[in-house]
Amino acid sequence: MPENFVRLCVYEILKRLLPDGGFALFEKGNYRPDATAWAILSLESLNKEATVVDHARSRLKEDQDKDGRISVQKGLSAAYWTTSIAALAWHGEPAYQEAYKLSINFLISTFGKSSPKKSYIGHDTTLKGWPWIEGTHSWVEPTALAILALKSAGYEKNYRVTEALQLILDRQLPHGGWNYGNTNIFGQELRADSYSTGITLYALAGSIDRKDIQKSIGYLQKRVEKDRTPLSLGWEIMGLCAWDEYQISFDKYLIECWNLQKRYGKYNTSFLSIILLACAMLFNHTKPL
């Protein structure tokens, strides 16, 4: 991956830096905790802008609720899916140990809504993971992100992680992919999407046997040949690399993805950060989250 490409990505992310230390999704936008947490993670993954990263961590902490959650907008704290990303952004920094622990404790004590099994729903609705929004069902992406956060805190063997892994595997589609979290409704199998599959594969790495996800790797290998949008491509690469499925062509794909901003307009900070995290994996051959 060319160094100047990374510099360009970092430069673009920094354009969204706000005077208070947080990040917006776009230039001249308002503070968003998800944009801030993703920016921290991506900049740190390549050891860039340490001072900016520290200020951003501090800004992120400002809006943490007493129970440890970080919500998308202060005062509307049912939307707490950002807590897992914030926890990862504080991980390993002594100055934010308290905020980190609080957020981990929040995740440990928070469940998606479960219900008795239903004949018309393909997945096991009794399993508990994490929802996007408080008081709703557990879905694949927030559960995968919570698994990553809890694993960062050494909770690999905790029953919440064990059950969450079970949930994730239960939501796997027959051909190996995942979508947002429904496999089959009223007898109809649903389609997969590659970013959900990528995030999930990334979160599962190191926790389950490769045979359980061999088909998933095959699904992503096909998708990565054609997808060039930042969310899909970024997570496809991260999901594959987490299982040591590196390809030389990934560099080229990321540059093609970047160039598509001429067609789609500027990518938001979260998407740019996913691109940068994928770059970090290609550079370092280690998991940045």
Place this chain on the structure above:
Amino acid sequence: MTPETDKNSAINSKISRRDFIKFSLALGALASSGLVIYRQWKKYIRPEILLQKSSASTSVFIAKIKSYSEDITSRLLSGFKELGVTESHIKNKRILLKPNYVDTLTGADHINTHSMVIGAAIDAFFFLGASSIVIAEGSGNCRDTFLMLEETGLIEIINTYKIPFIDLNYSDCFPVRNSGHFSGLPIFVLPNELKKVDIVVSMAKLKTHHWAGITASMKNMFGLMPGSFYGWPKNVLHYAGIENCILDIVLTVKPHFAIVDGIIGMEGDGPIMGIPKQSGVIVMGHNPASVDATCAMIMDIEPDKVGYLSLASSIIGPIADNNIKQRGENIKDVQTKFFLCDHIPAMKRLRET
């Protein structure tokens, strides 16, 4: 998906500060700035708009259009004329087109509002003097909006017309009081884009729906609700009751106009996994309940069998055939029986006698 409904949670029309706090506490959601949020939504008054009140009759226009390669713009302009929408209503107005983009599959014309229909609407609104147009959607399933824009061809329309596309899932938002009170949700969190436009147009797809029976202009309003606050899928609305939320969102947002793309609709297990249905129509009108009722009749479904339409008939607009002034084509001339899945309860009841 677990669309549990809580139909006992209707609340009084007056929402006090105490109600707001109770709601927030119930969700575990009241942060220190909760009162600031309360003050924000209390002050917000949605500008009054064109939504026809529940009156004795409304008008709906049906255009027969066989394919997306036909001249759709001129048919939309004919529809506007028949419905009394003139330059005086549109000139210098800022328009928000809300299409239905729910999932993506290359080459599939039956899942999302077709890009050619959106392009035609852009032409028509500019022809009538609109000052600006934005396309805005917050997909309920697919979070990769660029992928959807690409695979549906909408990106070509956006770039050709240089029209902004707003991904509502990540919009800055404001809370507003729920004007409907069916769902029990005291507030909705709406995208700021709604404050920046004069006219909201629901540009829906004509489809069956395995939870709501059918989906047309009213259910399409779910896509205004940002995923950041409602999830992917918008599970908050499922738990509060899909039919209830359809009504509440329409009553709160008050869309001004509906255009439903039924040139190729979807039958069977909609709204994503169903199969294409060539129905060859575009349905348009001011009143979303009457437009959706007309859509149901075109699908050979009695509107009052559709739960949300039955509820809408007394508060949003008439759904009975004899109370809707049909312009353009007659329903009988374009009616085509949509296949419904008997094993899906929301569909089975639509044709039960």
